[in-house]
Amino acid sequence: MTVDAVVVGSGPGGAAAADVLTRAGWSVVIVEKGRNHLLDPHDPTRLATDFSNDEIKFLSRHFLGPDPLLEPRTFRTTEAEGDHSFVGDVNNIPSTVGGGGTHADGKVPRFREEDFALETTYGPIEGADVADWPLAYADLEPFYAHAEQAIGVAGEAGANPFAAWRSGPYPMPSGAPMYGALLSGASAERAGLHPYPAPTAANSVPYDGRPACNNCGFCAFFGCPIHAKGDPVALLQRALATGNAELVAETFVARVCTDGRRATGVEVVGPDGAVRRIDARHVVIAAGAVETPRLLLLSGFHHPLIGRYFMVHFQTFALGVMPQRLHSERGRAVTHVHDDAVIVDDAARAAARAAGLPWVRGGLVEHGGPSLPIMEAKLYPWGQAHTRLMRESPMRDRLWAFTMQGEDLPQATNRVDLDPTVRDVRGFPAPRVTYHPHRHELVASALHGARLVGVLEDMGATWTMTSASPLVGKTDRRGASSAVPISRHVMGTTRMGTDPETSVVDPFGRVHGLDNVVVADSSVFVTSAGYGPTLTLVALAARAAAALAGSELPG
Amino acid sequence: MPLWLTDDEYRVLEAACERLVPEDPEHGAPGARSAGVADYVDGLLGAFCVDPPRIWAGGPTSGRYGGEAGFSTFHRLGPLDELAWRTRIEGSQGIAEREFNGPVAGWQERYRDGLASLGEDFCDAPSTEQDERLRARPQFTALLYGHCCEGMYGAPEYGGNRHGSAWRAIEFAGDVQPRGWTDAEVSGP
Numbered sequence: 001m002t003v004d005a006v007v008v009g010s011g012p013g014g015a016a017a018a019d020v021l022t023r024a025g026w027s028v029v030i031v032e033k034g035r036n037h038l039l040d041p042h043d044p045t046r047l048a049t050d051f052s053n054d055e056i057k058f059l060s061r062h063f064l065g066p067d068p069l070l071e072p073r074t075f076r077t078t079e080a081e082g083d084h085s086f087v088g089d090v091n092n093i094p095s096t097v098g099g100g101g102t103h104a105d106g107k108v109p110r111f112r113e114e115d116f117a118l119e120t121t122y123g124p125i126e127g128a129d130v131a132d133w134p135l136a137y138a139d140l141e142p143f144y145a146h147a148e149q150a151i152g153v154a155g156e157a158g159a160n161p162f163a164a165w166r167s168g169p170y171p172m173p174s175g176a177p178m179y180g181a182l183l184s185g186a187s188a189e190r191a192g193l194h195p196y197p198a199p200t201a202a203n204s205v206p207y208d209g210r211p212a213c214n215n216c217g218f219c220a221f222f223g224c225p226i227h228a229k230g231d232p233v234a235l236l237q238r239a240l241a242t243g244n245a246e247l248v249a250e251t252f253v254a255r256v257c258t259d260g261r262r263a264t265g266v267e268v269v270g271p272d273g274a275v276r277r278i279d280a281r282h283v284v285i286a287a288g289a290v291e292t293p294r295l296l297l298l299s300g301f302h303h304p305l306i307g308r309y310f311m312v313h314f315q316t317f318a319l320g321v322m323p324q325r326l327h328s329e330r331g332r333a334v335t336h337v338h339d340d341a342v343i344v345d346d347a348a349r350a351a352a353r354a355a356g357l358p359w360v361r362g363g364l365v366e367h368g369g370p371s372l373p374i375m376e377a378k379l380y381p382w383g384q385a386h387t388r389l390m391r392e393s394p395m396r397d398r399l400w401a402f403t404m405q406g407e408d409l410p411q412a413t414n415r416v417d418l419d420p421t422v423r424d425v426r427g428f429p430a431p432r433v434t435y436h437p438h439r440h441e442l443v444a445s446a447l448h449g450a451r452l453v454g455v456l457e458d459m460g461a462t463w464t465m466t467s468a469s470p471l472v473g474k475t476d477r478r479g480a481s482s483a484v485p486i487s488r489h490v491m492g493t494t495r496m497g498t499d500p501e502t503s504v505v506d507p508f509g510r511v512h513g514l515d516n517v518v519v520a521d522s523s524v525f526v527t528s529a530g531y532g533p534t535l536t537l538v539a540l541a542a543r544a545a546a547a548l549a550g551s552e553l554p555g
Numbered sequence: 556m557p558l559w560l561t562d563d564e565y566r567v568l569e570a571a572c573e574r575l576v577p578e579d580p581e582h583g584a585p586g587a588r589s590a591g592v593a594d595y596v597d598g599l600l601g602a603f604c605v606d607p608p609r610i611w612a613g614g615p616t617s618g619r620y621g622g623e624a625g626f627s628t629f630h631r632l633g634p635l636d637e638l639a640w641r642t643r644i645e646g647s648q649g650i651a652e653r654e655f656n657g658p659v660a661g662w663q664e665r666y667r668d669g670l671a672s673l674g675e676d677f678c679d680a681p682s683t684e685q686d687e688r689l690r691a692r693p694q695f696t697a698l699l700y701g702h703c704c705e706g707m708y709g710a711p712e713y714g715g716n717r718h719g720s721a722w723r724a725i726e727f728a729g730d731v732q733p734r735g736w737t738d739a740e741v742s743g744p
Contacts, residue, residue, distance in 0.1 A: 035633055052614030052626065053730030056709040063611050067639040072656065087656075176738035214735025225615035225732045250633060271634060324744070329727065330736040373727050377704035382575040382696075383686070387584050390708075390725045397726065423655050425635060 003027045003246075005548075006266050006280035008253045008295065011099020012151075012534050013286035013521035013541040015235035019150065020545035021284075022244040029246045029278055030239070031268060034065040034095035036249040037223065038102065038233055044240035045209070047233065051102075051223030055374045058222050064094035064103055070425040071095065073290065074432040077483045078413070083420055083432075086484055090433050091312060093288055093488045097249055098223075100288065100488065101151075101231040101534065105220035105333040106201035108153055108231065108535040109364060110144050112164045112342070113137040115529040122344065122359045128409035128438050129309065133526045134498050134507040137164055143539035143546075148199075150238065151538065152207045152230035155199035162194065162339040175204035175213055178331035180322075180400050184367045185336050187458040191451070195338040195367060201231040201534075202332055208234055217329040220370040231534060252426055256283050256299040256517060263517045269426050282548060286521040286541060289490035293416045293523060294431040296494065296504075296511075303512065305504050307416040309492035310433060311528040312485040313363060314406035314441035315469045318452035320461030321394040328371040328397065336367040341404055341448040342530045351447040360440055362448040363405040363530025371396050400459065402452040405489065406445055407530040409438040416493050435485065437470060489522075489533050496524040509544035520544050557593075559601030559663070560670075567670045568699075569593040570678045574685050575696070575703045584724035585717075587703055595706025595715030596699075600663050602644060607631045610640050612712045619719070620734035626712040662698070669695035 004026035007014045018028050037050035057063045065071075073092070074084035093100035114121045116133040124130050145167050147153075155170035157163075174197035177185075185195040202213040202224075213228035227233055239245040250271040257264045257277065265279040285292050293307040341362030352360045376396040380389045392398070414436065418429035449466035456464045471482040497503025500512035505524050511517040520541035522533040529536075545551075557565040569588055578586030587593070602609045611630040616622030632640065638652065646661025647653035672695070673688050674680070680688070689696045706715030708722065710730060716722060722729045 035636075049615045049625065050613070050630065052612065052616070053732050054612055054614070054626065054710050056705050056713055057611045060705055060709075061610060062639075067636070069639045069642055069659070070635055176741040178741055179744055182742060214733070215738070215741045216730075216732050216735045218730070218732075250635075325726070327740075331741040373708035373722070373725060374704050377708055378701060382689075382700050382703075384577055384579075386576055387579045387586070391579070391582060391584060393725060425638065425655060427655065 002265070002279040002281060003029050004280070005282040005284055006031060006278050007284045007286060008266065009099060009286040009288065009291070009521065010097045010236065010247065011286060011288065011521070012101045012232040012235070012538045014099070014284065015232035015239065016147065016150070016538040016541040017284045017286060017520040017545040018239040018245055019235045020542050020551065021549055022239045022242040024549035024551040025244065026549055027244050028239065029248060029280070031251050031253050031266070031278070032097050032247065032249045033252040034097065034249065036097040036247070038097040039236060041240060041247040044237040047227045051225045053216055053218040053222070053225065055372050059372065059375065064096045064223065066092055066095035068092070072422055072424070072430050074419040074422050074430055075484050076432070076434050077436045079434065084422070087422055090484055091290060091488060091490050093490065097247065098232055098236065101229070102223045103221050104231065104534065106229050106231055107198050107334060107337065107366065107532050108151070108201045109199050109337070109531045110164055111137065111529045111531055111536050112162065115527065118527050125358055125409060125438070125440055128411050128440065130409060131497070131526050134496055140536070140539050140543065141165070141167060143543045144535060146542055147535050147538040151201050151232060151234050152203055152210070153199050153201050154204040156197050159196035160194065160339055162343060170199065172204045172207055175200065175202065175332060175335065176215060178328060178335045178368055180326040180328050181336040181367045183459050184400055184402070184455065187455045188338055188367070190458055191455050193338050193340045193455070195336045198334055198337040198366070200332060200335070201229055203228045203230065210234070213332060215331050217331060217333070217371065219333040232538070253295060254298060254426070254428060256295065258299070258514070261513065261515050263514060282516045282518065284518045284520050284545070286519070288521055289493045289523040290416050290431050290433065292519055292521055293493040294418065297418050298428060301511070303504050305495060305502070307493050308412045308414070309410040309495050310414045310416050310435060310490070311408040311410055311492040311525065312435070312487040313489045313528060313530070314408050314437050314445060315485070315487050316362070316404040316406055316445040316449045317467045318402040318449055318456060319465050319467070320400050320456030320459060321463040322398045322400055322459065322461055325393070325397045326400060328368055333370050334366045334368045338365050341365050348447065351443055355439065355443040357440055357443060360444045360447065361407045361530060362444040363407050364532070365448070365452065366403045366405070369401045369403060394463070400456065400461065402455070404445070404448050404452070405530055405532060406441055408528045409440050410492055410527055411438055435470070491522040491525040491528050491533055494519045494523040496526055508547040509540065518544050518548055557597045558604050560597050563675070564667070564670045565593055565597060567673055567677045568596060570685065571670070571673060571689060571699060572596070572703050574682065574689060575700050576707055582724070585720045587707060589717065590707055590715055590721045591717040592703050592706035592715045595709070595713050596666070596702050598714035599702065600644060600666060603641060608637070608640065609713065610636070612710055616732050617710060617712065617730050619729060620731050622733045626710055665695065665698060669699070
């Protein structure tokens with residue numbers, strides 16, 4: 001049997017593509033290498049009960065996968081470090097039905113108009129390949145609106161003065177603001193910043209048959225026990241409910257099979273290790289910005305840019321210890337954000353000039369973060385001090401943090417390829433990340449980190465510090481390289497463009513030189529912007545699928 | 556009766572954990588001993604002595620704030636999950652399917668060797684001497700401390716944090732589903 005499309009990966013990108021294709025009447029097989037802890041594939045109204053408020057299961061024991069023993073990745077900052085300098089968890093996002101959407105705390109901002117036209121707006125930067133996207137915000141806006149409706153986003157239109165235009169309101173009002181965010185929001189406003197309720201893919205009211213979020217606090221890193229996070233379970237439910245989709249879990253796609261310019265299907269390895277083929281008229285790859293180029297390379301595709309321009313967000317942290325307890329385990333981890341650090345203002349221009357750069361941009365600043373006691377405990381030394389620190393809780397219950405998701409410039413030397421020696425459990429070469437930040441990221445980090453410390457001091461913090469990830473050239477106390485970025489926002493690697501010489505896929509995600517292979521995840525991003533990639537990749541995946549099926553705008 | 560460790564090993568483990576996370580009687584905070592951290596570690600090392608293995612507690616609720624006691628029923632492992640966790644706990648032991656990237660030293664072996672190296676007389680040694688021995692074995696102590704933190708502040712279904720005593724001592728409510736928090740509790744001081 002030949003299906004209309006095989007979709008590789010069941011995360012937000014694959015689910016968004018499957019949703020559009022199945023409603024256009026296409027038969028689709030969604031192949032996921034991880035386990036299914038999300039929903040009953042035969043009755044998608046029945047959601048699984050496997051997720052829980054359990055820090056051991058989700059943070060210490062790889063419940064959402066991938067297990068780095070089975071599927072290691074390797075890392076080096078530059079080729080000069082040899083084959084690799086680290087083996088293990090490198091920017092892993094969940095390998096499970098639902099993919100990265102399951103563990104995210106669901107901050108889903110849109111990009112802004114200028115994010116699609118950085119080269120035209122600000123010009124090139126030496127050492128990076130800054131380029132415009134082959135599409136404009138206006139091309140994507142209908143798909144942003146579709147994505148917000150489909151996954152269910154709570155937010156407040158008009159609250160962010162820097163936001164791009166939108167064709168309609170958010171589907172839901174914002175949820176309850178966290179106590180700490182009310183304090184940091186007030187201080188940020190006093191500093192001339194513009195905090196607003198974070199657009200969040202967690203229901204503030206019952207939506208689409210799923211309940212309102214009840215603020216349990218186990219949000220970032222956790223699957224939602226009550227399925228109040230809509231990304232991407234809502235998309236998978238919609239696709240499966242058409243009766244046109246089949247979901248196959250615990251199955252690894254090892255190769256895209258081709259006959260000349262056409263893909264004929266994929267070769268997969270099942271849970272029992274048996275290899276079989278799935279014949280398909282189209283192949284949609286949505287495995288994430290590390291696994292997607294890996295699959296293209298494992299399939300023998302040779303475009304010289306496959307895997308290049310790997311980007312993450314350069315994360316800057318400003319931490320402040322408050323005199324009072326903030327009970328930040330209540331709520332959605334982050335309820336407020338501000339965009340000011342994305343804006344090229346006088347301070348950013350001055351910092352750029354001083355550093356000899358034409359411009360610098362930071363990224364979205366998140367107010368707050370997860371509040372978990374095992375994570376906290378491991379930060380403290382052992383002995384008597386441990387018990388006292390856990391009681392006083394400077395690093396959890398009295399901590400307030402800002403995280404800036406800093407724009408990471410595209411550099412051809414930052415890339416994903418195949419490691420020459422390390423293998424996964426199925427015997428395939430592990431993906432290798434080679435990554436080193438551009439000086440631009442460091443300058444933006446220093447500028448905005450200092451500004452955020454000022455906000456914390458205004459809040460009343462008695463102790464502050466800034467940090468960042470990655471920290472090139474440093475090691476943590478376990479000896480692991482801090483050069484491995486901890487960001488899970490992976491992007492780039494199959495750059496989108498109109499010219500096959502300078503891009504891997506076309507403006508609709510179709511791989512240049514192949515007639516029926518589409519990339520539908522953040523691999524296609526041309527630049528990283530300073531915003532979480534999920535909503536943009538869902539919108540792009542829906543747009544690519546609509547173009548593929550020749551369907552009208554999704555309804 | 557410990558699940559996997561010998562009685563002697565268990566006693567050394569308990570004493571070592573208490574040095575890493577000591578009790579604070581003045582503030583009523585339990586230490587690793589009374590919180591049952593050694594049971595957490597022993598339960599991890601002996602995860603495959605029970606069926607289903609004690610790797611992932613079930614969901615969606617524990618029953619502490621309503622709902623079913625779902626945490627008590629551990630998840631069944633898939634074939635690859637079992638391979639990963641047996642390798643991590645038991646070591647690769649020369650078994651080909653566990654050594655696709657070379658040999659792996661398991662936690663059982665590292666604990667057996669690490670506890671032995673602390674000395675048979677560890678439990679009776681003065682606390683300063685105990686601390687010195689722990690500091691002299693930084694790799695083993697780092698492994699043990701990580702597990703201590705999990706056993707102290709993780710869900711009680713894994714064997715530690717007895718009756719949620721460690722959560723209470725740090726004013727952490729634990730797994731609050733299905734109750735969650737009201738909007739007023741989220742936004743108020």
